Amino acid sequence: MPERPKRPKEPFFWTLFSAGGVVSAFLLPVHLFLFVLAFPLGWLEPPAHDTLAQLARHPLARLYLFLLCSLPLFHWAHRFRYTLYDGLQIKHLNEMINVFCYGGAIIGTGVAAYLLW
Amino acid sequence: MSSAPRYTEHHPRWYRERVSTYWWLWRWNYLKFVLREISSVFIAWFVLVTLLQFRALSSGAQAYAQFQEWLRSPGILLLHLIGFAFVLFHTATWFGLAPAALVVRLGGKRVPAALIVASNYAAWLAVSAVIAWLVLRGRA
Secondary structure (H helix, E strand, O other): OOOOOOOOOHHHHHHHHHHHHHHHHHHHHHHHHHHHHHOOOOOOOOOOHHHHHHHHHOHHHHHHHHHHHHHHHHHHHHHHHHHHHHHOOOOOOHHHHHHHHHHHHHHHHHHHHHHHO | OOOOOOOOOOOOOOOOOOOOOOHHHOOHHHHHHHHHHHHHHHHHHHHHHHHHHHHHHHHOHHHHHHHHHHHOOHHHHHHHHHHHHHHHHHHHHHHHHHHHHOOOEEOOEEOOHHHHHHHHHHHHHHHHHHHHHHHHOOOO
């Protein structure tokens, strides 16, 4: 019996990387501008806790936040893996790097799902 | 992914020039590539911040006030200023690559690259405006 060829995992992870790149590019800047710069620096008056908590409790907002957190983590995993691989040329630790990067993204996704549930 | 090359006993040694670990430092294009890759570290950091923010937000007003206080500390502000620049760099380079990934044809003709980049920026501004409106509209 010929062995069934193993399906490569790369295309699957690449799709997640690409989706994470899109999400990061389109959505992160406005979030960061508001929450980590404009509000802390006093450029804009932040919304009250209750209003914001109510907005974040909405199921659609939580789904949105889940995608906003999970996909960019896979984007990070892919890029960081190649940064270590090509940039720093740590090729002999390839397996460990893969586990660290994709494992980190998977754990992060789990934590996000738990928090946002 | 990685397939280790198999060596046979009489296989000639391959000639491979030794590349310095810092090969990317000496040319702007290479440096740009590495900076773009490093932007992903800040992206992961901001995901973490977003999750912490959500947790503080759902823990109550006091926890959220403490979180906001943390965001105001000088070291964190500096880090976030640098991180914001890296995220913008990611956005710009991502949109710059869009025409290579996305071939759009209209009436049998290929839509010019500049138009695809421009429509990405336009969509980005629109999406950002909607999110900002959602966040800001509830203020007293």
